[in-house]
Amino acid sequence: MSKAHQTKGGTLSGKVSGVDVVVKDAGLPSELSQVPSFEEEGSVLPPPPVLTPQEEARLWRKVDRHIMPILTMMYLFSFVDRGNIGNAKLQGLVTQLDLTGSRYNAALSFFFLSYNVGSIPANLVLKKFRPSRVLPTITILWGIVMCLMGLVKNYSQLVAVRVCLGAAETGLASGAFYYLSMWYPRHMIQMRFGIFWSGATLAGAFTGLVAFGISFMSGTAGLLGWSWIFIIEGMATVVVGVVACFVFVDFPDTARFLTPEERAFVVNRMKFDNSTVGEDEHFALRHIWEALLDWQVWALGLLNMAVIMPVDGISYFLPWVFAVLSPRRCADMNGQSSIINGFGFNTTTSQLLTVPPYIVAIVMVMVWSIWSDRIKRRSPFLFSGLLLCLVGFAINITNAPIGVKYFGTYLIVIGGYAAHPAIIAWLTNNLAGHYKRAVGIAFQGIFGNTGGLIASNMFRSQDAPRYITGHGAEMGFVGMGLVLVPIVVFAYTRANMKKEAKMREAEDRGEKYAPEELKRLGDRAPDFRYTL
Structure with a gap:
């Protein structure tokens, strides 16, 4: 708990989590002179300056330069390392490890099981142990695990390493979304989520290009191409994690790249961004239950599942969509055709054909994210993305020509990837209180990872070449999302x-809510408005 008292000259001083903090008030109301309860070195903040729109824009660009590049790079390699197994499948992984039957799908599933377990605890401890320590450390850990995946010799070892990979990566995505919500105001955040998420989108293209280059190393040191994909990309992840240890920053009140006045501006802007009295910043067990029992966390969690299923399904199986094997070669692989026979291209061409849809998706992610922030609406972009996915899967489930199906994959990739920042920003905008938001974001991520788990088991080898079961199931979950979006919009509008x-009733009676009561109510407070 924090204790503070007013001193002469309007200076607020006291202890925040046992750390001395002083804020020079200069006559400002006391609620505008407090800093968030971050457990950092003692700091002195001057009054927040009044900035012109141009000055404020320059300040946020300065914040972007110090935060977004390294965070985006970390997430890029996160997606590379979780999805490169789809590229490794084309380089002999299935044959050498004898991934017959549903073994390949099972190996994908175990990643999500371990990933889900640590999501909520990881977000809760992020403030306690500092993002600059937690996020780079887990990046280094999963990079090491990825390198080890290149040395596995059988199915059991592959499963064990995939479990470790999920455990190592847990907390990065949800932790990063929560971290960004502590830096950026509600209606500036989707553009930053879009930049961050572009790392995942770029990973879709990046893995295909890198896998193509690494494939020429097959046979080096007695290892096939799939082993080198894991080893080289894992080593690159470790390098990114080490760099992050030196450049990653924590929260606004201790950011050394900002001047004291700039820090004061960001702190106060964030403190009163979604409430007239500021957010509840102290942890209590009730925050966990409030998040887990909140209808919007469940509804937007299901919507996240509807978006992530196309994203994960396409990232794991898109390289295989384009591949073709002759009937004799299919027989040699004991029926492990996966999504073979579909488009009719060899391994090299298949790797390269995965790149263009992701490049287009990156552009759409940024266009939609900037547009969404400007109109302060999330639901239209989420609905549009899901609609594109539905059309894309409907095309691919048919016997349409190859070119038409390739166009369908564009719609799926663009729709899924461009919609994801909107669904994350929507929940982030509508949860108030630091720890309730931390739990809610993590729980929403669990829904998404569960969707990834389901998607990893929907495209079975026996369903080739049309994969009616997989495409049909994807269409069902996307359809669920299309139904949920207007229901959630109606519920928020009514609320x-x-x-x-x-x-109005309180004003008519001459009543006024106490600041502490409004803080305790969070997003349920009458002065809080839900973003649509």
């Missing part, structure tokens, strides 16, 4: 109307 009516 906002009730809040407005409640505020």
Whole structure:
């Protein structure tokens, strides 16, 4: 708990989590003179300056330069390392490790099981142990695990390493989304989520290009191409993690790249971004239950599942969509055709054909994210992305010509990847209180990873070449999302109307809510408005 008292000259001083903090008030109301309860070195913040729009824009660009590049790079390699098994499958992984039957799908599934276990605890401890320590450390750990995956010799070892990979990566995505929500205001955040998520989108193209180059190393040191894919990309991840240890910054009140005045501006802007009295910043067990019992966390969690299933399904199986093997070669592989026979291209061409859809998707991710922030709406972009996915899967489930199906994969990749920042920003915008938001974001991520787990088991080798079961199931979950979006919009609209009516009634009676009560209520407070 924090204790503070007002001193002469309007200076607020006290202890925040046992650390001395002083804020020079200069006559400002006391609620505008407090800093978040970050457990950092003692700091002195001057009054927040008044900035022109141009000055504020320059400040946020400065923040972007110090935060977004390294965070995006870390997430890029996260997606590379979880999805490169799809490229490794084309380089002999299935044959050498005897991944017959459903073994390949099972290996994918174990990653998500271990990944889900640590998501909520990882977000809760992020503030306690500092992002600059936690996120780079887990990056280095999973890079080491990825290198070890290149040395496995059988199916059991592959499963064990995939479990370790999921455990090592847990907390990065949800932790990064929560971390960004501590830096950027509600209606500036989707563009940053878009930049961050572009790392995952770029990974879709990056893995195909890198796998193509690494394939020429097959046979080096007695290892096939799939081993080198894991080893080289794992080593690159370790390098990124080491660099992050030196350049990653924590929260606004201790950011050394900002001047004291800039820090004061960001701290105060974030403190009163979604409430007239600031957010609840102290941990209590009730924050966990409030998040887990909140209808919007479950509804937007299901929507995240509807978006992530196309994203993960396509990243794991797209390289194989383009591949073709002759009937004799299919027989040699004991029926492990996966999504072979579909488009009719060899391994090299298949790797390269995965690149263009992701490049287009990166452009759409940024265009939609900037547009969404400007109009302060999330639902239209989420609905549009899901609709593109539905059309894309509907095309691919048919006997359409190869060119038409390739166009369908564009729609799936663009729709899934461009919609994801919107669904994350939507929940982030509508949860108030540091720890409730941390739990809610992590729980939403669990829904998404569960969707990835389901998607990893939907494209079975016996369903080739049309994969009616996989495409049909994807269409079902996407359809669920299309139904949920208008329901959630209606619920939020009705809730906002009730809040407005409640505020008017209180004003008519001459009543005023106490600041502590509004903080405790968080997003349920009558002065809080849900983003649509």
